Amino acid sequence: MTLQQWCFSYRGRLGRRDFWIWQIVWLLTMTALFTLAGNNLLDTQMAAFCVVCLLWPASAVLVKRLHDRNKRGYWALLLVVAWMLLAGNWGALGSGWHTGLGRFLPTFILIGMLFELGLLSGSAGENRYGRATQPVSYFRRRGAEKSSHQ
Incomplete structure (x- = not known):
């Protein structure tokens, strides 16, 4: 799974490791935003805009993790x-x-x-939402990924 699919796609499945990585990234980002806004180093409206922009990736990660547990995204x-x-x-x-x-x-x-979402493992093998989870390729270049799937 590419970084773009991880953050912006609602399709597929996501394992626990990548779910927890997102939770850490989200927590650090929220802490930085609220700290900067609280110290008047960042405008409050800009911090709120950043929080709203993070809603899509947060929901995409959550839905894919639910898919791995063989549950509909509506549970989110x-x-x-x-x-x-x-x-x-x-x-x-x-x-x-x-x-x-x-x-x-x-x-x-x-x-x-x-x-x-964080402690229970996903359903084994393929389920109605796709193949078994594949780890996110955080640092893989686009050309390298295309050649590995051929």
Whole structure:
């Protein structure tokens, strides 16, 4: 798999190693963006633009990892639900609702997805989303890849 397919394509499957590499890259990028914006070294709107630009590659990696687990990409919407529950104002409903809907349920979703995608191995062999996972070629040149598939 090429670097472009890794970041921008929703087709295919992605193994745990490349999933964790993306998570580290994403975490370091977010940390740098928020640190620069917090210290007024980067405009807040530019940092927000960069975060929005990272949504596509983040979702592509997530969907391909779900495909490796033989699950539809729609399962990624659980993370959107968790984010919405975390951002919700549940205080008006009382402390039980705040704890349950605002903290427990999103935490349960996030830990479940992290366990599913980061720790469990993908389905063996070919599944409905393609061949078994192939590692991402981070430093391979385009010409070298074409010659290896012929």
